[in-house]
Amino acid sequence: MTRMPPSVGTVVDWAAGVMFRILFAASVLFLVIPIVVSVVLSFDDRQFLGPFPPTQFSLRWYRSFLDNPAYLEGLIVSLKLAVLSTLISTAAGASAAYVLSAGRWPGRDVVEMLFLSPKFVPTVVIGFSILGFASAIQVFDPFTRLIMGHVVITIPFTVRATLASLIGIKRSLMEAAISLGAPPWRAFLDVTLPLARTGIVAGGLMAFVLSFDEVAVSLFLSDPFTQTLPIVLVAEMRANLNLTVAAVSTVFAAVTVLIVFFLDRVVGLDRVIGQGLYRG
Amino acid sequence: MIVSGLEATVQQPRLSAFQWALLAPGAVLLVVLLVAPIALMAVVSFRPFIAGRVGSGAGWTVRNYTELIEPAYAFYFYDTLRIGFIVSAIALLLATPLAWQAARTKRRAMRVSILGLLIGLLFMSLVARLYAIQMTWGSNGPLAFFGTLIGIPARSAGYAAIQVAIGLLHFVVPMAAIILIGTFQNINPKLEEAAASLGAPRWRVALTITLPLAVPGLLSAFMISFAMCISNFVVPLILGRGIVLFTTNLMYVRFSDVANFPSGAAIGIIMFALAGFVVYALAGFVRWLAPAEARP
């Protein structure tokens, strides 16, 4: 039996397949390697920044993180800020999303654009403009200003996520509750809210993460005495390269893994992305 | 079957009091915290700057805008757009295989791993990621040899731009990939099978069937990456080493170093307009490429 010589098409196919695999591997490595490097470095026992990989391991940078009051104060400010702005933007965003999903009333598109627009305005512009506005209306408390900024940048995410979950809720459900004697607000609490819960929680989670990691807006709106953790970290990174930041980054990475695990369990990663039209 | 329920989808002409009550808090928040501040910023951008004084002077001027045309400033805009463009193009190249695998793999473990990686990166602190990049690609890092490889040693000034580009890539690739997963998932695999059954080799199927159908998705992934890049602030701040500054950083410098509010405001208005233009162009492009009936 003679073997057929490979045609030009199959050779090109083979080459394209190899290229595709190389590119795929390169992408994954590009995204993963830095995280691995920084996790490994966070356990470095050396006091200076030595070449990779470390020769000895310890938890000294984690201790240094806990010993530095600037980090802890930043962490507390960031947590307070993230919790408060998430609560405000979830409440305002989810209820607005409900009205946006309730049919096509006049002016709806304009209002929807208003709610989603902070996503497209550069964060520096938001930070800068709120700073000017806050001093114009005599608001000088940095924490209040931070809340103002963080609510604005997180609202589009809570609106989006809630809208997505409301699409699946048929209008007849709300009407059924009303016909059974529930006033609209009651029907909203009893039917719409529980059914939209996953979307609202997902939106809140995104808002929290976004607020917790925000730099640009916070840089404009904080002052030397009220600094968020990312601001402290950036200052630290620019001032001196020690590995405490690596320890913090590793903690962040661990929290992220937990969040993704939680998302997969509660919502399913497929539902976060969407299955599309042609996947079983 | 005749579905008379169709009649029920008629328009709802007015909002009830209850719906107004739900809508009002968010709308008021955004008008006060977004619309009003940007309007005020627009006003300030036409005020003269008086050195040594915080805030702005009285009277009107366009100097804050005209001075940005001077080469010294225009260069920042050029640099921002150039790096943003290159990074968005490379981001498509890196995101496509990730998205394709996630959308088409038969193995659930593969799909969940890719989705987990992408979503995890979206949720992971950008500051922490940028630090990791500095540790990895910086002059002391294990991948610093890459700079020598392409003739821009990690310690040279030119490498700052490379590092900023790497940081931006790490930022936009997961987002671009997630957009493209949606695109690829909505291309019917039957079309490719049909083409393959007609004897077309796979590379030809990819070029003649898949690619044209994916163009709207690729384009929107590119535009969104581009918008994210040029409006980014943290990446050049941390990885630019003061050598690479984006317009965003320039705006911050105008405010923090020389307290020139009117100039910062003018830059802000230009960036606001630019972002608006990119979003508008994106929406227009997508509509133009995918007429309503062809969209899923």
Next chain:
Amino acid sequence: MNSSGLDVVNVVKRFGDHAAVDGASLSVKDGEIVALLGPSGCGKTTTLRLIAGFEALDAGTIAIGGADIAKLPPYRRDIGLVFQDYALFPHLTVADNINYGMKQRGISKIKRDSRRRELMRLTRLEGFDERRPLALSGGQQQRVALARALAISPKLLLLDEPLSNLDAKLRETLRIELREILRGVGTTTLVVTHDQTEAIGLADRIALMNRGRIVQIGTAREIYEEPATRFVAEFIGRSIWFPGHLKQGTHGAEFLTDDGFALRINAPANARAVNGLSIRPEHVRLSARPNDVSRIPATVMSVEFFGAELIVACRLNSGGRVIRIPIRTDDEAIPVAGASVELGISPDRCKVVADD
């Protein structure tokens, strides 16, 4: 006096320039089941939503038990509503679904439980208390929706296309079952449907709706035998339609069709705007009897076999129209294609009506 009946009078609802409901009137007597029947887009669902209170009236009145409810919000109307898609709350159990309306009314737990058990027995849902709606079959879901709507002891029950979401094979059985439940509770009921079998099988009377108006109300038999308009004649059952005009003949009233036949008719009740004649195909005799005064010569084109009946297609010699007449397989001489026949029509079967 309509003690707990529904009175809809001259109701109008416009969406922009289009009047979806254009002066519709109907009433449902206390304890009666009426079907609101009409083609898709005729305004019947809008009428239902107006009665339920989900749309606001532009004109007219809606009253239950003589009291105007048009100003009441939907949650104060005491109307039980069974939605086309059932609209069961997916996050609540069957028991909580049925309890929901009673809870809104502040009914005590003891009373709620006994009412629920009674309804679940009536709708044969015993033992399903803790199930989630999505774990039930379509028929079971429908009965939960019905029990939930009945739990509030409504003055009026509205059913929106109650059988349209069910398997065609099940519909027959479930229609009979639904009818028995409705008879059992005796609540005043309005069923909205586009399916005449559903309407005939469920309701005491049928209100036929077309283009936003009620065109005829009556029992199924009345509507079938005395259609008020061409639309009614053709929507319920089959009809042969002859356009033409009335004429006073030598022996009495006659109808002159446009293709040239003079058909003897009984004097019409009202002769206004009459421009056509409707006759049921089964009332056309294939071979005229000696006493038939109206005869139409025709030629048999084909004979199709349908089990219990045969359909004979005949071409009318004048005008060339083809009409299809059913005959029973066993009762008449079966004609062959090409045969000449004289179709016989009795005056009392000819209904002269307006073409709406």
